[in-house]
Amino acid sequence: MSIPQADELGRELAKLDRDDLERMVRGLLTNGVALSFHGKRTAMEIARRVRPRVTRREAKLHVGPAADQARNLLIEGENLQAMVTLYKYRGEVDLILTDPPYNTGQYFRYNDRWDSDPNDPELGTLVAKEDGSRHTKWIKAMMPRLQVMKLMLKPSGVIAVCIDDNELYHLGMMMDEVFGEENRLGIINWQKAYSPKNDAKTVSKTTEYVLVYAKDKSRSRTGRVDFDRGSIKNLDSDPNGDWIPSDPTARQHRKDTAYAIQSPVTGNLHYPNGEYRFDGLLPEARSHWVNFTKTEAKAYLAEWGSPYVEKDLGDGRGKALVIKGSGVTLENYDPSNDPAVIKAAERALARRNAGNWPSLYFRDDKSRRPGHGRPRLKTYVDRIKEGKVPTTFWDEDQYGAPVDIGSVTWPHAESGHTDLAKRELDEVVGRDHGFDTVKPLRLLKKIIQIWCPDGGLVMDPYAGSGSTGHAVLEMNAEQDAARRFILIEQGAPENGDKYARTLTWKRLRNAVTGERPNNAKAEPLGGGFEYRLLTKTIDAKTVLSMQRNELIDIVLTSHWENQRRSAPNLSVFDNADYQYLIGTDDDGEGYFLIWDNGGPVGSLDLDTYKTVVTEGKRAGVKTPYHVYARYETFQSPNVRFWKIPDRILAHLGLNENDEFNNPEGTE
Known part of the structure; x- marks a missing residue:
């Protein structure tokens, strides 16, 4: 960070009274380490000088039934002023999950007028990577916001801040100072990219971080997912230990992950919403596969003894995974007469009798015929959240076609990656959004699952494209839960683009209603939100x-x-x-x-x-x-x-x- 000139240093020192100096020295003597920067005293006091503002309800931008609108908020305005205005929610927030602008010379803006007038609503100018004071400006912007975020949390509340390596150390020191080092819950290292960049000059950066702190560690709780221990099985003498059979589908249609899977035992096609036995009754398109990528599914199926390939069946559901050499079609096909299926069934049943089945298996049907039932996924007990502290490295084993959000049972895919996140956004609002700093829903849902209870309140002061709100809506729909959200976003007003009423609003609206680009439709998640605009001071x-x-x-x-x-x-x-x-x-x-x-x-x-x-x-x-x-x-x-x-x-x-x-x- 930049070092002030002598006259500037003198002016800053002149602002310090005896109490300031005593506090600074005491901090150095007791902690040994302290974060010091030019203008720290001003930054520490800014939040106290911000005035609340009038919030105008924009009825034309409300979405959903009135009761659901009242549960969630999307606020357009500067986030520090918005949080001060939301005084009624102080001490009410269970989880703050946010992704502040990274100080890379592309996204972070700073308003120099904030030092003298923190009520100025403008975001300021873009801080270039060549700006010698860019780290100081970033810290001065973040410090008062972290202070108010702490006020918003319940005594048992938790804050999770996404960050990259540009400001990782500075953010960590600020979090230690505002929340206390003793309240640090963890630093999550998640894999944002699935392959290294060959043009990297030094080390290819494939991971980013989430810093997680409690307001009071003794009162916070790392959530645990309950499950029925009576459902624990080890039907195949799996040497990896006990496991629970789980349904690898979710109630929402997504074409790319609603493909058919051909059974290696029967040759029938299994869609997420049911089995197709070539009787002309194609299962409804209202579910999709979750908890594994298509690449993983293909590998699991091949473990049953026969190679699998992708094939377009003309069903509008994405390419199916079928036995190589099979003549499967949707019409005029009988798997019992297909030589490829007959051979595959022999190998699959032999593999089943040998034990230690692949992770994706086929259960028995109602007549107890081995492997004639629906697909199920083995979820190992020691990977389930109960009894398992979340690890600090969240990775993706394999990446292929777009994958969906993992479940609370922590299967192979833990966090998603940025390519997936952009595809998720593209799917909901189209490809012309121009927003590149989006986080994958899987990452956000994992964090919410751990640190926000059902019925709890999630806040995101840097809402961006609305990923946090979307994650809450999806979790509520999938789990029949009742979490709420408050999102704050100002966007890029200098470009005439206030994300709150364009990208953020559109994503949330489409998630609630199921609307998609080009008049397409998806399964509505339901819920709703109220839209508010910050105006004049009050x-x-x-x-x-x-x-x-x-x-x-x-x-x-x-x-x-x-x-x-x-x-x-x-x-x-x-x-x-x-x-x-x-x-x-x-x-x-x-x-x-x-x-x-x-x-x-x-x-x-x-x-x-x-x-x-x-x-x-x-x-x-x-x-x-x-x-x-x-x-x-x-x-x-x-x-x-x-x-x-x-x-x-x-x-x-x-x-x-x-x-x-x-x-x-x-x-």
Whole structure:
């Protein structure tokens, strides 16, 4: 990093008071190692000076049913300002999973004005690789964001940050300083490329890293996948130990991984969603193979004694894996008369009787005929998450055709790679996205599986193409789970491209609805999300000058409750027939805004209370009724009163004097 000139150094030293110097010296004496950089004091204080902003709900960009919209958020805006605005979620996030811009001279931007005005919403200019202060700028940008990320986490929460070798060491030192070295859970080394680059001048870089820290290691939990121990088997005397038979399919159609597999015993074709016995009833296209690549599947099948080849059957499902020499077709074919199948069956049954079967095997059918059933995958007990600490090197044994996400049982494929990640994005939004820094869904889902429980909340302050949100949606669909997400993205506004409302939004929308490029369709994942835009900074004057729709937005996006310190999911009532009713929470309790038609915020008096009760009963919402108003001249045990602007400011971390009411700042 750059070294400041003498006059700059003098100015920086002049800013340090006795407490600063004492803290710096104490850190050096107690820890022996400290991260020092030009402008550190400013960077450490920036987060305390950022003001919350008005969040405008963009209804035309909401996706999914209203109840699902309220569960997930996609926020367009600068991430530090967004996290400060999301005060209601402080202490509520189970996992922060993020991929900040790498400092490679291509993606990282820095706004010099942040040093004096951290409320400036612009991203700044691209930091060139030749910039002598690029490491300092990257650290100054990351430090306040890490501080606020820590505030967002639950006491048991975990943060996982993706990084490459350009800033690995600096990020590690920052994480040690912000979260504490004692809270480091691990450094995951995942394989991003499946082959070395021959043009590398030194060592070919095929791996990247994920730094994982707990807010409090003693309270965090590395998740474990439960399984039925009664299902443990070793039917084939496998010397590698006990295993569990698993279904290698997932409920979602993807053409390239929905191909047919010809049984080495019967010659019938097995699709992910069923067996085809040449009766004209092709199984529905609503599932696909998971947990192995096509290359791996081909190798597994060959272990049954016969070589396999790829063949286009004209079924629109991708090339099938069939026995070499087989004359298999979809029509006018009888496998019992196929010499290649007859020979393959003899070899396969002999191999089965010998024991120690290949990883992909065929179970018995209902008549207990050996190998006449559906394909199953052997999952070794010592590779299952329960009883197995995640290793720090996640690799891919073989790469061939696009593969799908691994399961919680940790089979051969652990993390995916960047080529796979780009193909996943291409499939959902098309090839013209121009986004190259995407992470594979498999990697993200593994991290979520380990460190975010079902029903938990995942946050990504650098959402990019929306991979984290997509991973949450897929896991919810596959596991019937209920995890939630908050994504924050600003994109590249200097190019007129705010990823949040283009690439990020499109990917998430298509994942939810099943829409694909060129009018294609995939299995919808379901769910939904709400879209919000950060606008102007907020204070008491701003709140009191808001129009009704603006106030509705700020109430719905800021409300939380002291007595249970929770951030309820509020669904809006977009119905002009209601004068005061604006929304409801997960418990069905109603939220009301007293607004004088054409005038300012109104008061809760007897007349307005009667209207509240009438609307509440008509809408079927429960009490207590949460009523926002300027003043309260009538009280009822059925009402919880929230004063405007005081309560709104408090819910954003401000007091009535527009000062932050959390003096501890960033801890």
